[in-house]
Amino acid sequence: MIHKRYPEDLAILGGPQLFDEIMHVGRPNIGDRERLLKRINDVLDRKWFTNRGPLVQEFERQLTEYLGVKHCIAMCNGTISLEIAIRALGMTGEVIIPANTFIATAHALQWQEITPVFCDINPSTNNIDQVKIEELITPRTSGIMGVHLWGHPCAVEEITEIACKNNLKLLFDAAHAFACTHNGKMIGNFGNAEIFSFHATKFINTFEGGAVVTNDDDLAKRIRLMKNFGFSGYDNVIYVGTNGKMSEISAAMGLTSLESLDEFIDVNYRNYKHYQSDLEEVPGLSIIRYDEKEKRNYQYIVVEVDEEVTRLTRDQIIQVLHAENILARRYFYPGCHRMEPYRSMFPHAGMLLPNTDMLLARVISFPTGTSIQIEDISKLCDLLRNTIEKGDEISERLNNMSNIQRLPEHVWL
């Protein structure tokens, strides 16, 4: 193992890189390759590639069974799942959401000319602050969309009560929370509907994919129509719809992923515990903990930086890591409210989002998943410990550098 004892050992200050290959935050979990290839071969033999083929049907069936939910509509990605759920729920005007989320949460609304109204987060959960929702309700508000950030469920009961009391639709963006529970009940059963993403970087992947799950029969029916152009029969269109269908190849990957679900959780949990114990020895860094009494997928290793203690800024730590080929990320910096078009629409949104801004300035998301070895986590934490030990000196040297190497732009996408 390379020990980076002196500042000169750091790659950013001219030393050798700690890792030969880039360590990504979200490398896909693959599962049993042979079984995947067998399924793909069957798809080719069957020549039934899409339009609710047998694998998509089986994937939907397994999801409803696993989640204990009545309906699952698999789709081509999580964003379209959000857009269709929003539309099928009849949301209009304004919808209240957190800003500390992936941009798709806001875009799925704005795309259909519904204004996302950003609500601050509760610093103890990092999720939408239920206490601040009601003051944002106007006559134009039609709904609330909570996000179970990093797989930690929102304050579901309180938000449901607010939605009922004010006659608002309630949708949860559960893109991070597949296989998680809230008070013992699977995420997927709350609000009017919840959506999942099965993007390659998510816990369960279908290359690209997503799903809406709901216990509402009528809503499920509308969503099924909308994701298939509004076709209700061979030659009969009864709705304006779009194309949100999941392909058979995606379902082949989804079914294969589901078979390895327990194994993925075990690996993620092992990584999480390893980060947790190694980082305990690093002053100024604290891992955001999971509630181990509930089911969790442990897919996100998120660490808060206390710059007063580390003496390096959060961004300097990221610079140091990137130079070592560790592609740690600032999920979800700078926040939806600081990206277009929302930044121009609400130039002062930050004034109402102090807890959101504070969190966004403090967090780093670290690599985990089935492609990460335990030794890599030890090396990474060792690097952090040695770097922060000399925080003042390294910070000063970085400040004096004129041309810090930046990562190529494509790495950020």
Ligand SMILES: *Cc1c(COP(=O)(O)O)cnc(C)c1O
């Ligand atoms: C990934 C993600 C989405 C979008 O899902 P895609 O499948 O990539 O379209 C939406 N919301 C959140 C919170 C996400 O992390």
